[in-house]
Amino acid sequence: MKILVIGASGRVGSDLVEQLLADNHQVVGTTRQDEILFNDDNYTQLDLDITAEKNAIQSQIADDIEAVYFVAGSGGKGVLEVDLHGAVKTMQAVEDKGIKRYIMLSTVFSLDTSKWDNPAIADLKDYYIAKHYADQWLVNNSTLDYTIVQAGALKERAGTGKIAINSTEAGENAIEDVAATLVAVLNADNTNKQVFNMQNGDTAISDAIAKL
Template sequence: MKILVIGASGRVGTELVKQLLADDHQVIGTTRQKETLFDDDNYSQLDLDLTAEKDAIQSQIDNDIDTVYFVAGSGSKDVLEVDLHGAIKTIQAVQDKGIKRYIMLSAAFSLDTSKWNTPGIADLKDYYICKHYADQWLVNNSTLDYTIVQPGALKERAGTGKIAINDGDSGENSIEDVATTLAAVLNASNTIKKAFNMHNGDIDIAEAIATV
């Protein structure tokens, strides 16, 4: 499968690309970094500017892409330009290209504003507002076969291969397990047109994904 990973140099993006390449997919990663991120015959790279006009973004996307992942993040800088407007421009560009599958990395309870006063979310209100409306656009203003993955806090620790889904807790996630979950939904048709919260738990990732 030919896959575009928008945000390949981020913490989750790097791990996701590794897993997709290990599964023998052809991966195009986007980054503003100059050096090539992966030495693999199935990997190529784009310098994609999410603050550019939608048509400029669209012109860099190949017509034969099978799936697009959006795992880019502003790191709390330019959240409006990247996490909101940048995300929506990629949704529009992908749809205009006729590409159907779009997998969004979001944040726990991004679509449930009643949870936003909980610890860990209240301090990220601007980011959450951006993720909320980007996700809303994907759900309500696109015809894409989307999946929205909404992890809690990201931690740089070894993955367990086990998660919990939609249990009402934002929780914490190893970056590796988030990437594994993103890779797992690629061919999970039951996740199309679905959004789900996740954190590290006690259920094998493949088994958990089957319950979405």
């Protein structure tokens, strides 16, 4: 499958690309960096500015792309322009191109504002607002075959290959496990039009996804 990964140089994005390449997918990674991120015959790179106009974004997306991941993030700078408006423009561009599969990396409880009194979330309120409305757009204003994966706190530690889904607690995630979960949902038809949160747990990723 030929896959566009928007945000390939990020912490989750780089792991995601590595895992997709290991599964022999063709990957087009987007980054604003000049150097090529991966030395692999199945990898190509695109300097895609998601703060540009929607038509400019759309013109850079190849017609033969079969699935799109959005794993980009502002890092707290320009959350409206990147995490909200930039994300929505990619949804619109992908939809206009006739691409159906769109997988969004979001944040835990992005759509459940009743959980936002958690102090850890309160410190990220602008980011949560941006992700909330980007996710709302994807669910309510697009016809894409979306999956929204809402991850808790990202941690730089070895993955376990095991997760818990739809916990009532925010939890933490090894970045490797988040990337593996994103890969697992790609061809899982039961995840189409689904939103779920994840954290490290005791269930193998493939089994957890199968039970959604």
